[in-house]
Amino acid sequence: xxxxxxxxxxxxxxxxxxxxxxxxxxxxxxxxxxxxxxxxxxxxxxxxxxxxxxxxxxxxxxxxxxxxxxxxxxxxxxxxxxxxxxxxxxxxxxxxxxxxxxxxxxxxxxxxxxxxxxxxxxxxxxxxxxxxxxxxxxxxxxxxxxxxxxxxxxxxxxxxxxxxxxxxxxxxxxxxxxxxxxxxxxxxxxxxxxxxxxxxxxxxxxxxxxxxxxxxxxxxxxxxxxxxxxxxxxxxxxxxxxxxxxxxxxxxxx
Amino acid sequence: xxxxxxxxxxxxxxxxxxxxxxxxxxxxxxxxxxxxxxxxxxxxxxxxxxxxxxxxxxxxxxxxxxxxxxxxxxxxxxxxxxxxxxxxxxxxxxxxxxxxxxxxxxxxxxxxxxxxxxxxxxxxxxxxxxxxxxxxxxxxxxxxxxxxxxxxxxxxxxxxxxxxxxxxxxxxxxxxxxxxxxxxxxxxxxxxxxxxxxxxxxxxxxxxxxxxxxxxxxxxxxxxxxxxxxxxxxxxxxxxxxxxxxxxxxxxxxxxxxxxxxxxxxxxxxxxxxxxxxxxxxxxxxxxxxxxxxxxxxxxxxxxxxxxxxxxxxxxxxxxxxxxxxxxxxxxxxxxxxxxxxxxxxxxxxxxxxxxxxxxxxxxxxxxxxxxxxxxxxxxxxxxxxxxxxxxxxxxxxxxxxxxxxxxxxxxxxxxxxxxxxxxxxxxxxxxxxxxxxxxxxxxxxxxxxxxxxxxxxxxxxxxxxxxxxxxxxxxxxxxxxxxxxxxxxxxxxxxxxxxxxxxxxxxxxxxxxxxxxxxxxxxxxxxxxxxxxxxxxxxxxxxxxxxxxxxxxxxxxxxxxxxxxxxxxxxxxxxxxxxxxxxx
Numbered sequence: 001x002x003x004x005x006x007x008x009x010x011x012x013x014x015x016x017x018x019x020x021x022x023x024x025x026x027x028x029x030x031x032x033x034x035x036x037x038x039x040x041x042x043x044x045x046x047x048x049x050x051x052x053x054x055x056x057x058x059x060x061x062x063x064x065x066x067x068x069x070x071x072x073x074x075x076x077x078x079x080x081x082x083x084x085x086x087x088x089x090x091x092x093x094x095x096x097x098x099x100x101x102x103x104x105x106x107x108x109x110x111x112x113x114x115x116x117x118x119x120x121x122x123x124x125x126x127x128x129x130x131x132x133x134x135x136x137x138x139x140x141x142x143x144x145x146x147x148x149x150x151x152x153x154x155x156x157x158x159x160x161x162x163x164x165x166x167x168x169x170x171x172x173x174x175x176x177x178x179x180x181x182x183x184x185x186x187x188x189x190x191x192x193x194x195x196x197x198x199x200x201x202x203x204x205x206x207x208x209x210x211x212x213x214x215x216x217x218x219x220x221x222x223x224x225x226x227x228x229x230x231x232x233x234x235x236x237x238x239x240x241x242x243x244x245x246x247x248x249x250x251x252x253x254x
Numbered sequence: 255x256x257x258x259x260x261x262x263x264x265x266x267x268x269x270x271x272x273x274x275x276x277x278x279x280x281x282x283x284x285x286x287x288x289x290x291x292x293x294x295x296x297x298x299x300x301x302x303x304x305x306x307x308x309x310x311x312x313x314x315x316x317x318x319x320x321x322x323x324x325x326x327x328x329x330x331x332x333x334x335x336x337x338x339x340x341x342x343x344x345x346x347x348x349x350x351x352x353x354x355x356x357x358x359x360x361x362x363x364x365x366x367x368x369x370x371x372x373x374x375x376x377x378x379x380x381x382x383x384x385x386x387x388x389x390x391x392x393x394x395x396x397x398x399x400x401x402x403x404x405x406x407x408x409x410x411x412x413x414x415x416x417x418x419x420x421x422x423x424x425x426x427x428x429x430x431x432x433x434x435x436x437x438x439x440x441x442x443x444x445x446x447x448x449x450x451x452x453x454x455x456x457x458x459x460x461x462x463x464x465x466x467x468x469x470x471x472x473x474x475x476x477x478x479x480x481x482x483x484x485x486x487x488x489x490x491x492x493x494x495x496x497x498x499x500x501x502x503x504x505x506x507x508x509x510x511x512x513x514x515x516x517x518x519x520x521x522x523x524x525x526x527x528x529x530x531x532x533x534x535x536x537x538x539x540x541x542x543x544x545x546x547x548x549x550x551x552x553x554x555x556x557x558x559x560x561x562x563x564x565x566x567x568x569x570x571x572x573x574x575x576x577x578x579x580x581x582x583x584x585x586x587x588x589x590x591x592x593x594x595x596x597x598x599x600x601x602x603x604x605x606x607x608x609x610x611x612x613x614x615x616x617x618x619x620x621x622x623x624x625x626x627x628x629x630x631x632x633x634x635x636x637x638x639x640x641x642x643x644x645x646x647x648x649x650x651x652x653x654x655x656x657x658x659x660x661x662x663x664x665x666x667x668x669x670x671x672x673x674x675x676x677x678x679x680x681x682x683x684x685x686x687x688x689x690x691x692x693x694x695x696x697x698x699x700x701x702x703x704x705x706x707x708x709x710x711x712x713x714x715x716x717x718x719x720x721x722x723x724x725x726x727x728x729x730x731x732x733x734x735x736x737x738x739x740x741x742x743x744x745x746x747x748x749x750x751x752x753x754x755x756x757x758x759x760x761x762x763x764x765x766x767x768x769x770x771x772x773x774x775x776x777x778x779x780x781x782x783x784x785x786x787x788x789x790x791x792x793x794x795x796x797x798x799x800x801x802x803x804x805x806x807x808x809x810x811x812x813x814x815x816x817x818x819x820x821x822x823x824x825x826x827x828x829x830x831x832x833x834x835x836x837x838x839x
């Protein structure tokens with residue numbers, strides 16, 4: 001189980017993440033929601049150890065994650081928010097590099113890479129430079145790299161970004177399949193419809209603080225709202241979106 | 255008087271402003287953009303501060319100009335006319351060589367920037383702009399930087415030389431002739447480079463052109479540096495007319511422009527007028543060739559760029575088979591080799607060091623070709639090999655500090671499963687493999703011209719120790735995977751590197767003299783070899799020990815310039831806002 005206890009992150013004294021506490025269990029998909037700048041990606045980066053925690057604790061399987069960061073990295077797969085890859089490498093070269101850095105056996109990793117490239121429909125372009133890849137192709141490379149070593153903890157930061165409909169449907173099923181096989185899945189997304197379909201429970205973040213943490217069913221009952229979109233709008237959206245849209249249209253018309 | 259000077263300055267400023275305001279707005283906007291991008295952003299750091307870079311560039315040239323001018327002005331009075339002619343000819347030739355080197359380096363650094371690229375086509379294509387507006391704005395930006403280079407490099411020398419050659423009566427005429435020659439030489443060289451690039455862009459398929467262009471950039475770099483170091487200075491008119499000089503003069507554009515300058519000021523011997531004619535012809539061909547090829551490129555290749563496929567298939571096969579040590583070692587090795595060969599920024603940076611190595615090798619080969627017999631090892635050979643080793647190892651170490659893509663570094667941090675000393679050990683191997691070993695092999699080949707064999711073997715052993723020592727010195731406090739750590743511009747500043755190599759050269763001379771003496775006495779040699787071996791092993795052990803407690807660095811943070819009093823301390827708040835429906839576990 002992944003557990004965050006009163007985790008905070010301050011940048012120049014300003015709290016990007018403010019006393020966030022929640023837990024994600026094996027076999028469950030935990031949706032991590034929030035508007036832009038609410039601290040979702042910062043939380044993900046703290047879990048992976050990419051940035052330091054200012055206050056609080058992050059525990060994986062009951063142990064502080066920084067006690068054995070290398071051991072935890074072995075069991076962790078991470079898809080970052082931005083498709084930041086080495087553009088001078090090809091897709092196959094990048095995955096091979098990640099496999100080698102993860103110390104995976106030569107033959108097994110080569111077979112796994114080939115298999116993943118085929119399943120993600122990247123096999124024909126595996127030797128082309130990543131600089132030429134579309135956003136969706138880059139996203140697939142990131143997902144393949146995150147799953148290459150069969151991680152126990154899967155952190156997905158907006159993994160549907162740039163994917164076409166077919167690939168998105170496949171990824172949705174893949175996330176469910178990973179949870180069914182007992183993995184801890186923390187999944188951040190702006191696609192509330194998908195979150196509503198696949199997540200067991202959601203954590204909603206607003207201005208760095210957790211404003212909701214429960215199953216979607218219970219949140220619906222508690223807030224007396226029929227959809228996750230309604231719940232999210234009430235908890236985390238401050239502007240009147242219709243009024244803003246009218247203002248924009250008026251502005252360009254003037 | 256002050257009022258008059260101020261009003262003149264003000265009216266000049268107004269005149270320039272009026273002239274600039276009359277230019278079309280589109281041209282002005284594009285010119286400013288291209289001026290900031292005139293330096294190949296791929297070849298330099300991505301976040302390079304171009305105005306600052308240009309300022310430093312001009313500053314170095316001005317310093318060079320001032321030193322040369324002072325050298326001319328403060329020489330003791332000499333009555334020997336032949337000596338004076340020789341001195342002036344030397345200065346004229348060296349300044350033309352230097353001007354052409356500077357323009358050549360500018361052409362390398364601004365490689366491809368004047369040609370339409372995919373980004374320009376995709377960004378500017380949908381806008382209501384004509385191709386010739388883009389072309390003219392790019393040419394104006396290049397012209398502005400070249401003008402800056404010509405003025406900065408020559409402002410002091412041109413005045414000093416004009417004064418000494420013509421006195422006050424002919425000062426302006428000689429100054430004009432000098433500046434014209436420098437501009438003509440610059441246009442010739444830059445135009446020639448653009449003509450070759452333009453022809454290739456027109457004749458080759460775009461994909462092939464991009465690959466060949468990258469290789470050509472490195473070749474041009476090596477060529478300009480080599481020519482600068484290898485070109486002899488001819489100080490006597492009689493040497494010019496020797497049959498042995500004819501072939502060199504035929505293919506040596508700096509001498510054409512030297513003759514052109516002397517023709518313009520009326521001091522060219524009639525026997526050399528053909529050289530000045532060559533300069534005129536070369537200038538005409540280069541300018542016409544560049545203009546036509548650029549125009550055709552903008553008319554023909556812009557559409558081709560849009561139509562080219564987004565995804566370019568690459569060559570496969572190698573990645574699966576290659577293995578260099580363990581998995582981690584293999585990953586670092588392949589990543590470094592690919593970064594070095596595929597990234598233009600890193601290629602050009604390493605080529606700078608290699609071009610100097612090449613210049614040393616070529617100058618050595620030139621000397622060797624002129625000698626016919628086998629001879630004992632000389633001090634100059636020993637110095638050359640030490641310098642080559644230092645340039646290659648420290649040059650590669652500097653290139654390792656330049657990141658290839660900072661945003662993609664997260665993957666190294668996420669996958670850092672091995673202790674840092676393994677990463678650092680692999681960096682050591684890379685320095686030995688890519689820098690020390692090639693230089694050692696080249697030195698071994700050059701040493702074949704010497705005898706006895708025992709001295710050659712002895713020097714190669716010493717050189718190997720020096721390669722190891724340089725590598726270990728490079729690794730002190732270098733706890734990074736090559737090409738992955740952020741680089742703070744200005745940290746390894748150019749002046750520091752320059753003086754570092756100057757010190758290396760100064761140290762190489764006594765080292766070479768000591769070694770040469772030791773090569774003839776086996777006891778002394780054994781002492782020196784043992785000392786070097788001890789130093790190398792000591793440095794290796796020191797680095798290894800420190801690497802055990804080191805942390806791999808992926809981000810260099812600039813030192814804080816604001817000192818905070820830390821009066822406010824952030825603590826977790828004690829008030830808890832209970833979220834909606836917190837699920838009890």
